[in-house]
Amino acid sequence: GAGVSQTPSNKVTEKGKYVELRCDPISGHTALYWYRQSLGQGPEFLIYFQGTGAADDSGLPNDRFFAVRPEGSVSTLKIQRTERGDSAVYLCASSLWQGANAFFGQGTRLTVV
């Protein structure tokens, strides 16, 4: 597609449930990033993929968060046993290579009730 696509746009889930957030990057972009943006804050880095591998997952807050990118294109961010504190906008970005201009999707607003 022309831009980075994220689905769903909005997700409401109950505390304790499992959720998956999807990111479809720009075709040909090898670098893919996930960020989390809480209300009134700037985005915070979660994880960076170079190709299929997670090159840096130091931003994942705990082991309830996991992300995959099995074929080096689409990525899925998975959150187990969701908590109300996980409520935020989750942003995905892709770039041709690490350091190239990153293009962002419109994010998924996750609300845990």
Next chain:
Amino acid sequence: AQTVTQSQPEMSVQEAETVTLSCTYDTSENNYYLFWYKQPPSRQMILVIRQEAYKQQNATENRFSVNFQKAAKSFSLKISDSQLGDTAMYFCAFMKIMYSGGGADGLTFGKGTHLIIQP
């Protein structure tokens, strides 16, 4: 670790005026990139301008320009002839340059400045 500070939570100017958004950062790195991103209510982050730290010349993109002071670790954004469509959150961001065999990193963002352009 890097930190990015935006000391102006909100700014408001009249249409056609010039406005400057401030940003300071702290790093021990010598080679890095600096960015300004715009985030309208649609949530999508849009790249406004980019600066490579090794370049002395300040980056410009049409009405947008930066004042990059490496020694002072300052990276301000100037918007000339401001337009109503410039109303948005503006985020300053830092990325260190990773070399082959090194680790990897994403963008470190400031908390943002809400810019309002008044008609």
